[in-house]
Amino acid sequence: MNDQTTAINKINQAIIKRFPDWVQIDEREGYEGLVVETAQLIPFMEALQDEFGYDSLTSVTGVDYLPEDKMEVVYHIYKSTGGSILVLKVQVPRSNPVVPSLVSLFPGAAFQEREAWDLLGIRFEGHPNLKRILMWEGFAGHPLRKDWREAFYEGEFKPYEDRWPEGKVSKVETSNPYQENIRYPEGFNPETWIPDTEELLLQGTASIKTETDDMGLETEQLVVNLGPQHPSTHGVFRMVAKLEGETVVDLEPVMGYLHRNHEKIGERNTYSMNMPYTDRLDYFCSMSNNFGYALAVEKLLGEKYQPPERAQYIRVIMAELTRILNHFMAIGFFLNDLGAYFTPALYAIKERELILDIFEAVAGSRMMCNYFRFGGVVRDLPDGMEEHIRKMVYERLPRQVDEMDRYLVENEIVVGRSQGVGVLTPEQAIAYSAVGPVLRASGVPYDIRRADPYSIYDRFEFDVAVRYHGDVYDRFLIRYDEIRQSIRILQQAIDTLPEGEILANKPAYKFRMPKGESYGRVEGPKGELGFYIVSDGTDNPWRYHVRAPSFINLTGLREMSLGEKVADLVAILGSIDIVLGEVDR
């Protein structure tokens, strides 16, 4: 831990030495990183990229500091060759929050800047397509601003006072009646409002082109909506594709149909209340989500709440089991997307069920595990569970992954449909902030478990899975590689699982958090899952931001799809492996 801090300080000092007029250390209590002059942001980032090698902009977060009357944009940036994260900030006045857009340098910032505009109203000058992304056009206000209140507002912070000691049960539907549970901007009438045309949706790219050939025959480009109600989108997700014949010439993902403003809820909650909510982000991988959130909070809480040895091992075991079940599902449903009707998916679900049985016995719930606590895990493994996990990871799972391999990998239809389709080059993958299997299938061996180890991952022997073609087939294959590596980690973890405590110094149900900020990130099954938390010293987080891997991986979807056939769109989307609970948050 200390080595890491000195290393970060060293880098910070080097950067300050190079740009003494542009940056300064963030000196607020508990804060880390550097504050950059807003006007110099672009030349500074350019230099950082070229001279210091920071090429992956992983997270863009807006923070509303209402009492200080300013807005802040926090950038988390790292080198794709490894090492810890660099935290950069720009501060702008709240009355006119304008920040230069980084899309020209880091195309991966595109969606995240749109998100910050949508939810916080920070304008990014120079963004090619700055419009709402999670809320709809015509929504009133920017919901993550601290002075914005929802229509069903009950109080600034939980717990609400009318629950105890004089709690009279109140039905939500009476306090929040249908058709009054939403506010519109002034002068806006949803009955007469005409939504944007498809041309406007594809604005910033090109309008529909009509060509006339020498025979006088007119051919027109065609806009096709895939979704929001489409089985291949794994939920409610929409791709607006512009086609020329069957070839995709433009594509825009439209999302937010499942948006519930997880972050606003999180800022109303106390710290411990957020844990079960994180289960519901990527609902396949609740254990990994718990892991990321617990890491971020434990960083703020300090040494006293570091989990004991046994808890660390159990955490790793659960996180790796989650990776295996997620990748089994990804493989199975990817085959569904290719048209293999459900047999592969059901074989995958079978293995997932057996892992879910473990979760149910350990955590009490199959999917919404809520298993991690600050300083450990909530429950020890029940009797016989160690033996069961050992059998699973030594006998069944290796056998089943080999069987899935025999079953699908050489299948000519799979190969024909996916090889050379939806290619993302390593440079593009880094530029588009791709993470996880998508990044590694493009030939960039970046895995947080190795590049910036957290928990006890530095004790295990495993290889970072990497494939080099960056096409759909490689993104399919890399999931097999990762399952095999996870099994390796699990075998080591279960063999060396120590006895002892599982929860040290459990905080009370409500506790004061020390002031400061922290960013906890884990290598989730879908990629880097980050939690950014700002504490103002009270029971509730001032800012709670989730860096969702499937959301940001979608930034590169357009790039992967251009020039492909419309039928391949489904395969490309399936190969990214998104979960809409996490995309829309």
Next chain:
Amino acid sequence: MKGQGILKGLGVTLKHIIDTYLVDIKTGKDRYYNKDGVRQRMTSDTKGIFTVNYPEERLPLAEAFRYVPFLVYDEENGEQKVRCTACGICAKVCPSQCIWITRAEDPETGKPLKTPAEFAIDIDLCMNCGYCAEYCPFDAIKMDHDFELAGYDRVEANIHLKERLLKPASYYAGIRPLNYALEQKAIAEEAERKAARRAKRN
């Protein structure tokens, strides 16, 4: 040769089909519609048909399984003794704020009593996180195993009031035997310690 990969894959499905029959012949009727058969299908070396014919067959619930909370009462001389002291910790820790508690008052003096007059949980809001049971200092609220809670009317069926929520400690001991034993042991030890302290003082 083209098509080899597909054939190899089809071999896997064929093996699955054959396994299904082989397992059925080997184990016969024992595999279906009885508890051991279902349990066998949950082990790591299971083969053959994997699905469970709910509701005729049911997966055994793990002890840790949790679904909507209930209140525990002890039976003493035929009387219900509600463990809850209306301290309000469960209502304060609840992430979805689905618990409402009214503390009872002494009808004469108006002072608060250590028991709830009303207790309500809106189970449509409840997210089954288990925090209430985890943080309750009196082991008064516990998570249930009963998940078949369909009803016709939201208010009647899904807003559980005190009468509906109360279940005897014997029921709790039945669904969570290990946990119950641990708690009883802790209570006994605490009582022993108290007695020892008292004996010392005397």
